[in-house]
Amino acid sequence: MINTTDTNTRPSSGILTMMGLNRRQRTIITTAVIGILLLSIILGGLLLSNERITTNLEARNQAPSFSHPFGTDWLGRDMLTRTIKGLTLSIFVGLIAAAISTIIALVLGIAAATMGNRVDTIVTWLVDLFMSIPHLVALILIAVALGGGMRGVVIGVALTHWPSLTRVVRGEVLQLRSTEYVQISRRMGKSRWWIAAQHIVPHLIPQMLVGLVLLFSHAILHEASITFLGFGLSPHQPAIGIILSESMRYLSVGMWWLAFFPGLSLLIIVRLFDILGDNLRKLMDPYNAHS
Amino acid sequence: MQTKDLISFMIKKSIRIATLLVALCLISFLLIYMSPIDPVQAYIGADMMRVGQEQRARIAEHWGLDRPPLQQFMKWAASVVKGDFGTSMIYRRPVLEVIGKRFASSLVLMGAAWLLSGLLGFILGVLAAMKEGTWVDRLVKWYCLTLASTPTFWVGLLLLIVFAVWLGWFPIGLGVPAGVLAEALTVGQYIKHLILPAITLSIIGVANVALHTRQKLLDVLSSDYVLFARARGEKGIVLFWRHGLRNIAIPAITLQFTSFSELFGGAVLAEQVFSYPGLGQTTVQAGLRGDVPLLLGIVIFSALFVFTGNLIADLIYVLVDPRIRQGGAL
Amino acid sequence: MTDKKDSTAENSPAYTSNEMLLEVENLSVAFRQYNKGLQQMDLKVISSLNAAVKKGEILAIVGSSGSGKSLLAHAILGILPKNATVTGSIKYMGNELTTKDQERLRGQEIVLVPQSVNFLDPLMKVGKQVRTSVRNENPVEAQRRVFERYQLKQSVEGMYPFQLSGGMSRRILVSTAMVSGAKLVIADEPTPGLDPKIVDEALLHFKGLAESGCGVILITHDIETALKVADNIAVFYAGTTVEVAPVADFSGTGQDLRHPYSRALWRALPQNEFIPIEGVQPLPQNLPCGCFFQPRCERATASCAEKQPEAREIRDGMVRCIYAS
Numbered sequence: 032m033i034n035t036t037d038t039n040t041r042p043s044s045g046i047l048t049m050m051g052l053n054r055r056q057r058t059i060i061t062t063a064v065i066g067i068l069l070l071s072i073i074l075g076g077l078l079l080s081n082e083r084i085t086t087n088l089e090a091r092n093q094a095p096s097f098s099h100p101f102g103t104d105w106l107g108r109d110m111l112t113r114t115i116k117g118l119t120l121s122i123f124v125g126l127i128a129a130a131i132s133t134i135i136a137l138v139l140g141i142a143a144a145t146m147g148n149r150v151d152t153i154v155t156w157l158v159d160l161f162m163s164i165p166h167l168v169a170l171i172l173i174a175v176a177l178g179g180g181m182r183g184v185v186i187g188v189a190l191t192h193w194p195s196l197t198r199v200v201r202g203e204v205l206q207l208r209s210t211e212y213v214q215i216s217r218r219m220g221k222s223r224w225w226i227a228a229q230h231i232v233p234h235l236i237p238q239m240l241v242g243l244v245l246l247f248s249h250a251i252l253h254e255a256s257i258t259f260l261g262f263g264l265s266p267h268q269p270a271i272g273i274i275l276s277e278s279m280r281y282l283s284v285g286m287w288w289l290a291f292f293p294g295l296s297l298l299i300i301v302r303l304f305d306i307l308g309d310n311l312r313k314l315m316d317p318y319n320a321h322s
Numbered sequence: 323m324q325t326k327d328l329i330s331f332m333i334k335k336s337i338r339i340a341t342l343l344v345a346l347c348l349i350s351f352l353l354i355y356m357s358p359i360d361p362v363q364a365y366i367g368a369d370m371m372r373v374g375q376e377q378r379a380r381i382a383e384h385w386g387l388d389r390p391p392l393q394q395f396m397k398w399a400a401s402v403v404k405g406d407f408g409t410s411m412i413y414r415r416p417v418l419e420v421i422g423k424r425f426a427s428s429l430v431l432m433g434a435a436w437l438l439s440g441l442l443g444f445i446l447g448v449l450a451a452m453k454e455g456t457w458v459d460r461l462v463k464w465y466c467l468t469l470a471s472t473p474t475f476w477v478g479l480l481l482l483i484v485f486a487v488w489l490g491w492f493p494i495g496l497g498v499p500a501g502v503l504a505e506a507l508t509v510g511q512y513i514k515h516l517i518l519p520a521i522t523l524s525i526i527g528v529a530n531v532a533l534h535t536r537q538k539l540l541d542v543l544s545s546d547y548v549l550f551a552r553a554r555g556e557k558g559i560v561l562f563w564r565h566g567l568r569n570i571a572i573p574a575i576t577l578q579f580t581s582f583s584e585l586f587g588g589a590v591l592a593e594q595v596f597s598y599p600g601l602g603q604t605t606v607q608a609g610l611r612g613d614v615p616l617l618l619g620i621v622i623f624s625a626l627f628v629f630t631g632n633l634i635a636d637l638i639y640v641l642v643d644p645r646i647r648q649g650g651a652l
Numbered sequence: 653m654t655d656k657k658d659s660t661a662e663n664s665p666a667y668t669s670n671e672m673l674l675e676v677e678n679l680s681v682a683f684r685q686y687n688k689g690l691q692q693m694d695l696k697v698i699s700s701l702n703a704a705v706k707k708g709e710i711l712a713i714v715g716s717s718g719s720g721k722s723l724l725a726h727a728i729l730g731i732l733p734k735n736a737t738v739t740g741s742i743k744y745m746g747n748e749l750t751t752k753d754q755e756r757l758r759g760q761e762i763v764l765v766p767q768s769v770n771f772l773d774p775l776m777k778v779g780k781q782v783r784t785s786v787r788n789e790n791p792v793e794a795q796r797r798v799f800e801r802y803q804l805k806q807s808v809e810g811m812y813p814f815q816l817s818g819g820m821s822r823r824i825l826v827s828t829a830m831v832s833g834a835k836l837v838i839a840d841e842p843t844p845g846l847d848p849k850i851v852d853e854a855l856l857h858f859k860g861l862a863e864s865g866c867g868v869i870l871i872t873h874d875i876e877t878a879l880k881v882a883d884n885i886a887v888f889y890a891g892t893t894v895e896v897a898p899v900a901d902f903s904g905t906g907q908d909l910r911h912p913y914s915r916a917l918w919r920a921l922p923q924n925e926f927i928p929i930e931g932v933q934p935l936p937q938n939l940p941c942g943c944f945f946q947p948r949c950e951r952a953t954a955s956c957a958e959k960q961p962e963a964r965e966i967r968d969g970m971v972r973c974i975y976a977s
Contacts, residue, residue, distance in 0.1 A: 156341075160349075163342050164625045167587030168605065172621055175609045176353035252473055256587075259475050260594055260606050275476060279595070287483045294476035301471040550771035552731045554785055554828070555759030564784065568775045644775065644812045 055314070062310040065303045069122070072300070076119025079112050095288050102288035105281060114293045116269040118300055124185055124264075125251040131189035132250070133196065133243045137235065140200025144208065145223065145231075154201070158194040166191055170253060174262040184263040188250045196242045203238060207231050237315040244308035248301045255297060271297045328640065335636070339629045343622065347402065350621050351395050359612040398615070402622070408615035412607065417619035421601060425623070428600030432589050434520040439527030440578045446528060447535025447574075452562065454540060462536065466529040474588050478522040478595035485518060492518055519592040526588055527581065534577050538570045576638050582631030586624055672746065673836055673867035674728065676703045678963075679740035681723050681732065681891075694737070697936045698723055698891040701740070702963055702970060705836070705867040705884075710858060712870045712878030712899075714917070715888030716933055721871045724888075725838045729764060730754030744836075760787050763829040765839040769821040772813040778824050779809025785832045794831045802827060802857070819850045826857045837861055838869045843877055855881045875902075875917055884969075887914045890933055890944040893963070896970040910971035913945045943973065951975060 091107035093099055101110035143154035161169065169191045177183035207213060213230050221229075257263040258272025266273055271293050278289035381387075387394070401408040407417035450462035486492045492514055542548060542565065551565050590602035597603065601620065608616040640646055681698040698720040705711040715721050726732045728742060730751055742749040744757070758764075763785070772781055782798065783791035799808065802823040808816075816824060822842070829837050839858060843851040859881050862868050872878055878885050879902055886896045895911035902909065905925075906918040919925045931948040934940060940947050942957040949956065961972040 159338075160342055160345055162583070163339075163346065163628060164621055165583045165586040165590075165628060167590050168621055168624045171590075171605060171609045172350060172353060172617065175359065175612075175617065176357040178358040248471060252471070255473050256475060256591055259473075260590070261610055275473075275479060279479065282479065282483055282487055285487060287487070290476070290479040290483065294473060294479065298468070298472050298476070302468060305467070305471055546766065546768075546770045547773045549726075549731060550764065550766050551773070553726075553729050553758055553764040553766075554832075555755070556784070557755070564776070565773050568773065645814050 058310050058313055062307060062314070065307045065310075069300070069303060069307075072115060073119050073122055076116045076122075079115060092286060094286075095292070101292040102286070104277075104286075104289055110274075110288065110292060113269050113274060114271070114296050117271040117274055117293065118296060120264070120268060120270050121251050121254055121297070122300070124181070124188070124254045125247050128185050128188035128250045128254070129192065129243050129246040131185075132192040132246055133239055135189070135193040136196035136200055136242070137239060139193065140197045141204055141227065141231065141235075143197070143201045144204035145227065151201075154197065158197055161191065161194045166253070167256065170257050171260070171262055174257055179262050179265075181264055181268070184254055184257055187257065187262075188253050191253070192246050192250055196246060199238070199242065200235065203235060204231055207234055241308055241312045241315065244304060244311060248304040248308070251297070251301055251304070331636075331640065335633060339626075342629075343625060346625055347399065347618070347622060348395075350618050351398060354614050354618065355391050355394070359614065398618070401615075407619035407622070410608075410616040410619075411613045412611050412616065413613075417615050420604065420616060421619055421623050424599070424601040424604045427598070428589055428593070428602060431516060431519055431523070431593070431598060431600055432585050434516065435523030435527060435588075436578065436585060438520065439524040440531055440574070442524065443528040443531025444535050444574050447532040448539055448562070448566070448570075450532065450536040451539035451543065454543075459536075462532060466533045469526060469529040472526065473591075474522065474526050475591040475595050477525055478519065478592050481518050481522055482595065515596070515598060519589075519596040519598050522592045522595070523585070523588045527585065530581060530584070531574060531577060535570055535574050538573050539566055542566055542569045572638060572642055576635035579631045579635035579638070583628045586627060671706045671708075672704060673707050673744070674703075674705050674869075675741075675743040676701060676724070676728070677741045677743075678702065679724070679727060679738065679742065681720070681727055682737050682739075683733070684735040684737070695936055696891070698727070700892050700960065700963070700972075701888070702893045702896065703869070703886050704896070705869055707835070707867055708862050708865050709883045710862050710868040710870055710881050712872060712882035712885045713888060714872060714875050714878050714885055716873055719888040719933065720891040721873075721888055722840050725764060725840050725869070725871060728754075728838060729758045729762060731758070759785060760832060761834055762836045762838065763832050763834040765825050765829045765837060765842055767841040769813050769816060769825075772821070772824070774813055777810055777812060778816065779811075782809070782824065782827050782831055785828045787832055791831075795827070798827045798830045801830075818847075819853070822850060822854050823857075826854070830861070834866060836867045836869070838871065840871045841873065842870065843872065843874065851877060852880075876921065887911065887917065889913050890939060891936060892944060892960075892972065893970070894945065894972050898968055901969065908967075910966055910969055910976040911945075911973045912949045912951055 086106040086108065088107050090099070090103050091105055093103040093107075095102045099109050099111065101114055103109055104113070139154050139157070143151045164172075170187045173187040173190055174183040177186055207230065213226060216226050216230065254263060255270070255272040255275070258270045259276045260272075261276065263272055264270040266277075274293045275290055278286070278293075281289055389397075398408055405418060407421070409415065410417050410420045413420045446462050446465075450459040453459050548561065548565055551561055556564060586602070589600060590605055592598065593600045593602035594606055601623075604616070605620050605624075607613070608620060679698060679701040680696060682694040682696040685693055685695050701720065701724060703711060703713060703724065713721050713724065723732065727736075727738055728749070732738065744753065744762070747753075749757075754762075772778060779795055779799075782795045786794045795809065796806065799806065804820065804823055804827075808820065808824075813821065825842075829839075837858070842858070843854055855877065858868050858870060862881075870878060870882060875885075879899060882899050884896060884898055885902065887894050895909065895914045897909060897914065900908075902914075902918055906915040909915045909918060913929075916927075916929045919927050920929055929948060934944060934947075940957070942955075942959055943949070943952070943961050946952040946956040955974065961974045963970050963972050964976065965971075966976055
């Protein structure tokens with residue numbers, strides 16, 4: 032199904048093609064399937080009881096089996112349940128952080144493009160400032176300053192992911208501003224706010240939605256990284272970063288499943304979000320869907 | 323471009339980075355100042371229980387931690403200007419000395435990964451573009467897109483499982499206390515410790531260069547000048563050598579230089595997984611143990627590192643691309 | 653859009669001689685495309701196209717943009733994109749031109765003079781680019797000789813394409829053809845947007861090439877340019893040849909021309925009656941039935957819409973019009 036991300040005009044050889052569906056239909060179906068998959072993981076994470084992740088010393092250190100597909104850890108906790116709960120947490124952290132980031136980008140981008148040269152200079156400078164240090168170092172700095180934990184991670188990820196999207200928004204608004212109907216509105220004496228609400232924001236909403244989903248995957252990856260390093264979520268929380276960082280102590284005795292499955296699941300989730308974002312972009316703007 | 327222009331270009335860039343660095347110092351300092359970190363505790367470390375209230379106050383006084391924030395900032399700023407960036411609380415050495423030593427070993431790791439990923443990414447990108455639409459192209463694209471979604475540290479863990487635990491080719495227990503490792507190693511052992519983290523970093527780094535090179539080469543191959551080259555009987559390797567390579571090499575190399583930011587971030591994660599005693603691991607230590615001067619020093623240093631990469635990328639365009647180099651000649 | 657592959661024999665042009673260099677008969681080029689529903693469809697952009705050129709002769713191919721002129725050049729050289737299919741026949745020196753021949757001959761016996769400086773590698777010095785076209789002699793000597801002939805200073809060889817002036821780049825592009833020792837030169841739109849002096853100079857170069865025994869195909873949208881140097885003029889319309897006529901026929905009120913479109917083109921020139929032609933050339937996606945020109949033709953009748961007219965020879969020329977005489 033990854034075929035649908037193919038930006039070529041060449042037909043892909045996927046099952047959906049064989050069913051005689053066109054690109055648009057295939058894209059919609061793939062998007063829906065991914066959406067349902069992600070939703071069911073979230074639901075699973077919320078609904079799964081904590082029973083399977085309480086300490087159960089009889090079932091500890093088990094390799095993957097039918098009853099424990101992802102194996103169990105040194106406390107006998109089921110890794111599949113831990114992974115799903117961790118993913119749910121990651122998705123939530125990613126969602127909040129990406130949403131805040133998107134709002135920052137929206138506000139700063141519009142401000143830069145509409146409020147005159149001075150504001151533009153300041154916003155551009157801020158973007159440069161945030162891009163001047165490695166992403167991860169900025170994350171560590173903010174997380175440390177906020178004392179780590181859930182709050183530190185969410186704010187840290189939110190505060191470091193807006194710059195690139197801000198640039199996109201700024202460019203987009205500048206382009207919209209030069210269009211004829213906005214020029215006419217201005218000459219007719221409409222206020223800035225009226226123009227922004229009537230003409231600019233409606234055009235930006237689809238872009239923002241796509242931006243949000245694509246930021247999402249970055250946010251999740253960075254949340255996992257920072258948690259892995261020990262600056263993020265606390266060890267009691269079932270986060271993928273925590274699971275993987277704990278697993279390091281048990282790799283040398285051969286408990287590979289502790290690292291393999293949770294990481295793979297994270298990879299798949301991130302990839303799914305990426306495909307979702309790409310598909311949304313194609314559906315909204317099929318002609319400029321080249322990344 | 324004339325020397326005069328080049329100099330003014332450099333001056334402009336330097337002013338820009340200078341303002342950014344000043345702001346960065348100020349903001350970082352404020353962030354840390356407002357944080358719940360207790361620098362005294364960071365200094366004392368594990369001896370926490372044996373240190374009384376009075377002693378703590380004396381330590382705070384010694385480090386100037388009892389002064390108002392502005393004075394503290396000025397003191398730190400003075401040490402930055404002086405060039406030693408203050409004293410690291412966990413290493414008890416000047417920050418710049420700690421950074422310099424750690425960075426040297428990170429540089430080996432990052433350099434190896436940078437070269438490897440650059441070369442490999444370039445080759446993969448070229449292969450994909452030359453075989454556009456075939457399974458080779460699909461495979462390269464799939465690999466790159468998947469890699470872009472992969473957590474760096476997880477790749478490290480997988481390599482650790484396969485090559486250290488299962489195959490036993492490399493040492494697993496790299497978790498020797500920080501600081502001991504670097505001095506006690508022979509060159510052979512050092513290289514053994516270098517290989518897995520370098521490969522981890524390269525595997526991730528390949529994606530960006532490969533995708534970019536692929537797109538760039540596709541653009542070149544559909545250009546008018548390649549059409550004309552084909553009309554003159556050029557094809558295959560000769561065509562690629564004469565026109566493809568020439569036109570995609572500069573963008574690929576500059577892209578590699580602008581990737582210093584991700585390289586540094588990747589190194590932090592890879593060094594943590596493999597307990598590689600570089601600047602990345604030190605960053606994590608400084609953050610976790612609240613070593614404020616060291617953390618601030620690393621923030622500033624990493625900004626300079628990223629800036630250097632961007633500057634080299636700009637300079638390559640200015641110095642190598644004839645369209646810019648000789649732009650004013652006619 | 654009937655493919656007249658089978659009718660080649662009966663209407664091979666009468667102006668064939670043993671000096672014939674290139675003969676294109678009933679050439680069709682189609683592109684495989686995928687429409688919105690991803691259904692595969694073949695878009696025919698050239699259909700039943702004819703052209704022929706002898707040694708020492710200049711054939712001008714005239715048509716407005718979108719008439720398939722450049723694609724003809726690419727088809728002869730075999731550098732069409734992969735999704736293109738070619739039917740019909742291209743004969744070079746009396747023999748059918750195979751893909752293998754094309755690979756061997758292009759850049760050597762058959763060369764292209766492209767339209768603009770964009771066809772030169774932006775990062776390669778022009779001297780070197782001219783040298784890569786040299787086949788049988790010392791590249792540096794050949795390049796210097798041709799530069800001298802075109803009054804290009806030796807310092808020009810160290811320049812990059814972006815540094816060239818319009819006239820200079822024109823001479824460089826012609827140089828690439830000159831040094832290769834070609835027998836057939838295809839110049840694709842060689843005089844776009846150049847001032848008249850440079851146009852005349854460029855045309856002189858092609859005249860010179862023809863006098864040295866080359867066959868020259870001059871592809872242009874500008875009939876006036878064509879009239880200055882060509883021996884024969886082929887008029888293209890919507891991907892097909894409507895007429896091939898000796899240059900002398902373009903005179904007076906166009907009474908000697910065979911096809912209404914050529915006549916209309918001629919009369920549309922400022923120095924003649926300056927009457928523009930009504931309507932626009934149809935796109936390859938929606939060609940009219942029968943004669944492609946029939947919806948715009950003042951002499952069209954019901955039978956014109958029935959089928960595409962066969963190519964016929966009339967008075968040393970070729971025409972696709974059932975009423976031509």
